[in-house]
Amino acid sequence: MLNQWLYIGIFVVISLALPAVAILLARILSPKKPNKIKNSAYECGMETYDKTWVQFRIQYYLYALVFLIFDVETVFLFPIAVAYNQATLFMVIEAIIFISILFGGFLYVWRKGALSWY
Amino acid sequence: MSVQQLFFVVFALITIFSALMVVSLRNLLHSALWLIMALLGVASIFAILEASFFAAVQILVYIGAIAILIIFAVMLTHNIMSVAETQTNRSWGIALVMVVIIFFIIITQISTWPGFNTRLQALNIPGQDAVLAFGTGLVDPQGFALPFETASVLLLAALLGGVFIAFDQRREKKS
Amino acid sequence: MIPLSWYLILAAILFLLGLYGAMVRKNSIAILMGVELMLNAVNINILAFWHYHSQVNGAIEINGMVFAAIVVIAAAAEAAVALAIIISVFRNNKSIVAADMNTLKG
Amino acid sequence: MNLIDFLRDPIIAISDWITNLFSNWGMATDWATFLLYLIGAAVLGISALLMTLFFIWAERKIIGRLQDRVGPNQIGPWGIFQSVADMVKIFIKEHIIPTGVDPIPYHLAPIVLVASVLMVWAIVPFSNTVYGSNLNVAVIFLLAVGGLGEVGVMMAGWGSNNKYALISAFRASAQMISYEVPMAIILLIPVLLSSSMSMNDIVNAQNIPYILVLPFGALIFFIASIAENGRAPFDLAEAESELVAGFNIEYSGLKFGMFYVADFLRAFTSALIFSTLFLGGWKGPGAEAIPVLGAFYLIAKSLIIWFLGVWIRGSFPRYRIDQMMNINWKFLTPISLVLFMLVILFSKLVEPVGQNMQYLVILIINLGLFFLSFRILNNQNKKKVVAEVGSRTRPVAKPDNLFSKDVSRG
Known part of the structure; x- marks a missing residue:
C-alpha cells in the first residue's frame, strides 16, 4: 500500500513542479517593464475605491455548512458501500436510517428557506 | 535512518512548522492557509501509518470542507481586527511556560509505558480489507451500529443548529 | 520501521501548539483553528495506536478506526456550529474578539 | 523481445527495459522503483499538459463551427498550430x-x-x-x-x-x-x-x-x-x-x-x-x-x-x-x-x-x-407565472424554465 502512496506523493510533487517551473521560465524569459498605471488593479477603469476585502452575504456560508455536513455523511457511507455485498438486510436498513435522519434535516433546512438564493 | 523514517521526519517538520505559523501569524487568512498545509502534513502522516482511508478523509473533510468553511468565515467577518494590532492576549508568556511544562509531563509519563519504543512494522493490508472491516463494523449490530446512528444525530444537530444560528430571517426579509 | 514514540511525540507537540493557540489568540476563529489542530493531534494518536494494536493482534482493529471516524464527525459538527455562532455574534456585536463576548444577550 | 510483444504493450516493455538498465548499473531495487515512478509521473504529467494544446485547438474549432464561425484557420492545416503559437506568445508575455x-x-x-x-x-x-x-x-x-x-x-x-x-x-x-x-x-x-x-x-x-x-x-x-x-x-x-x-x-x-x-x-x-x-x-x-x-x-x-x-x-x-x-x-x-x-x-x-x-x-x-x-x-x-416581456406575438424567453419545451406560452 505504501508504494501506491509513494507514487501519489511523487505525482503530487511533479504536478506542483511542472506549472511552477513553467511559470519561472516564463518569468525569466518575459520582459519586465512595470509602471504605475500598468500595475494598478483592473476594476472599472477607475481608482480602486475603499477596502477590497469586502464582506459577503451569509448565503455562501450556509451552502458551505450544508455541504460540510453532507460531505462527512457521504465519506462514511463509502466503507459501508464497500461492505455492501457482505451486509445483511438489517445493516442496509441501518444505513438507510442514517441517511434519512440527515435527509430530514435537509428537508427542514429547505423549508426554512436557507437553501434559496434571494 | 531508513527511507520511511526520513519521510516521516520531513512530514512531521512540515506539520509542526505550519502549526507554528497557524498560531503565530497575524493575518487570519494566512493562518488559514498554513492550517491547510498542516492538515496536509497530518494526512501524509496517516498515509505512512497505512490508514489510507483516513488520509483521504483528512484531505476531503478537513481541507475540502472545514478549511473552506473557516476561510468563508474569515471573509464574512473580516475588517474587524487590523493586522497591525497584536493578536495575542496578555497572558501569552504564562501560556507558553505552561505548554512547555505540560509537554515534559506528558513525555515523561508516557515514556514509562513499556510499549513506548515499539517499532511499527508494515501491516501490508491487501486491497480493500481495512475499509471492508471498517464498513462492516460501522453497521454491524454487534459492532458500532449505535455510535454510528448517534453520529448521524450529532450531524443533524449541527446542521440544524448551524443553520438556525447563522440564518437571520428578519434581516434576510428586510433586504 | 518508525518507533511508536515518534508518533506520540509529534502528536503531543501538535496538541500543545493547538492548545497554545487556543489559549492566547484573541480572535475566536483563530481559537477554532487551534482546536482543529488539537483534534488532528488526537487523531494521529488514535491511528498510531490502531496500527500498534493491529500489529500486536495480527488482525485489523476496528475500534481505533471508529474512534478516529467519530473524532472527524465531531470536528465537522463543532466547526459548523462554532463558526455559525461566531458569525452571528459578529453581526450583533461587530466583534469577534473572544474577550468581548461577555454577555449572553443576543 | 520481439516487435509484436513490444507493440502489444509498449509502456510495460519500456519500463521493463529501464528497470533492467538500472539493475545493470547496480542500483538498489528501492531506488530503481523510485526513479521509475518519477519518470512515469513526469512523462504522464508532461503529456497531459501538452495534450491540452490539442484540446484548446479542438474546442475552439468545434465551438466555432457550432456558432457558425470558422474558428482558428490561419496557422498550419485547419489552424492546428494555432495553440502552439498562442503558447509561445503567452510564454514571452x-x-x-x-x-x-x-x-x-x-x-x-x-x-x-x-x-x-x-x-x-x-x-x-x-x-x-x-x-x-x-x-x-x-x-x-x-x-x-x-x-x-x-x-x-x-x-x-x-x-x-x-x-x-x-x-x-x-x-x-x-x-x-x-x-x-x-x-x-x-x-x-x-x-x-x-x-x-x-x-x-x-x-x-x-x-x-x-x-x-x-x-x-x-x-x-x-x-x-x-x-x-x-x-x-x-x-x-x-x-x-x-x-x-x-x-x-x-x-x-x-x-x-x-x-x-x-x-x-x-x-x-x-x-x-x-x-x-x-x-x-x-x-x-x-x-x-x-x-x-x-x-x-x-x-x-x-x-x-x-x-x-x-x-x-x-x-x-x-x-x-x-x-x-x-x-x-x-x-x-x-x-x-x-x-x-x-x-x-x-x-x-x-x-x-x-x-x-x-x-x-x-x-x-x-x-x-x-x-x-x-x-x-x-x-x-x-x-409558475412568468411576467410577460415584449410583444404578445413573439415567443418570450422564460428565464425560470429549467427544461421548458414550449417557449411561446406566456
Missing part, C-alpha cells in the same frame, strides 16, 4: 503584478489549480497493465483533489486584491462545493456495485458498463461534473457582463495561461473519469490480450464524452446563480439521495436471485425515478 496583491496566495494559486487537475491522472487506469497508482481509496482521493481546486480558487480571489476577483472566487467555490455533494452520492453506487474503491477494481467489475445499469445516476454525475468544472451553462464565475472576467482577472502572462490550461485540461480529465466509472474504462473487444488497445478505447470513450461537454457549452445559455444553486440543492441532491436509498434497499432485497436481477432492478429504479422527477419538474413549471 510580461508578468504584470498589480500593486497591493497578497504575494504568497497570488503566486501560488495558478500552480495549485493546475496541480489539482493533474493529480487526478495519477489514479486513472489506462489499460489492464498500465496504471499510475492502484490506490485503495481512489474514489475518495478523486473527491478530495477537487477540494484542493477550491483552495486554489479562493487563493486566487483573495490574493488579487480585486473586488470582482473575490466575488467571482466566492461564487466559483460555492458552486464547486455544492456540486460535489450529488457527485459524491452518485459515486457511491459504482463503489457498491463493484464493492471496491479502487479504480482498477471498478473497471474490472464492469462486465457491462455501469451506464447501462444506472443511466440516471450517470446523467446526474455528468451534469455535476460540468458544473464542478465551471463550464457553460454553469460558468457563473466568469460571467463577463457581471464580473469582468472571473477570479483570474488580475493575472497575466503564463500565470493566466495556467488558469486557461487548468480549465481546458479539467474538461478532458472529468470526461476521463466519467468513462472510467461508467463506460467501462479500457474495456472493449480484445483489450485484455492487447493492452495498448485498451488505452485507445479509453481515449476514444473520453473524447466522445468530452465532445458532448463541448457541444453543451456551445449550445446552452448561462443559468443565473440562483437557478444554478436551485438545480443543485433542490433537484440533484435530494434526487440522488433518494436514488441511493432505493438502490441499496431493493438490490439487497433481490440479492438471492442473482446479480443480473440486481442490475435489472437498479435499471428499473433509475428509469422510474428519471421519469418521475421530470414529471414533477414539468408540473412545477406549468404552475
